[in-house]
């Protein structure tokens with residue numbers, strides 16, 4: 001009897017473990033177009049570093065994956081989830097930027113024969129930060145990083161490349177970068193759907209880093225707006241329309257730049273400039289407390305040293 005109880009206890013622990021295991025579910029955005037909506041918090045062991053959105057497009061001639069995820073294991077989970085909707089092989093992976101969750105799963109997809117493509121400026125960013133990203137994720141994820149190594153894309157495009165694959169038209173566009181220098185978007189003109197990569201953050205606070213540029217980001221955003229997408233799969237946050245992307249990303253960046261430009265012009269100190277910023281419209285965004293002051297100071301420094 002005691003033995004049976006132990007077995008039941010063991011099995012129920014397994015069941016609980018499974019309930020909390022990190023899984024990925026494809027969300028249908030349009031016919032043959034799917035997104036994976038990641039956690040909007042920070043990178044954790046529970047989300048396996050997958051705190052971003054990725055996606056894939058099924059064509060009559062293979063699958064195109066948008067971003068390979070942060071680790072070998074997450075990439076494998078992405079592939080497993082793809083196989084629940086199609087038997088087509090993964091033909092290509094697009095890395096929409098140089099952040100860890102956009103490309104550190106490349107090794108897995110390369111091992112299954114996919115070709116990996118990115119905008120040209122992404123390479124220098126990946127080479128400069130890959131080791132650091134790996135170290136950072138190892139600290140958070142430990143053994144969940146098994147098998148993960150930085151694997152560069154196989155080839156690069158400059159401003160744009162149009163893929164015509166098995167009845168789908170897929171446009172890869174690089175504007176001016178912003179969040180990272182190699183940011184690009186995946187535009188599906190027939191479906192009116194845009195995978196924005198890290199050029200759009202909604203529901204959560206975006207991040208302006210020293211290796212990025214708020215000016216370039218706004219320039220890229222303006223180019224992206226001209227596409228007039230009906231639906232956006234943002235880099236982070238839920239699937240949205242252009243108006244929400246404008247509010248949560250563009251208008252926030254505009255506010256930071258206009259306020260900080262005035263402070264720099266007036267020789268105001270950084271602390272006062274941050275404290276007098278009217279940030280009320282953005283306080284409800286997730287991660288506001290951990291990122292807003294950091295963003296404001298990076299934009300101040302960017303404007304001080306243009």
Ligand SMILES: [Zn+2]
Pocket residue numbers: 052099101198235236
């Ligand atoms: Zn990101």
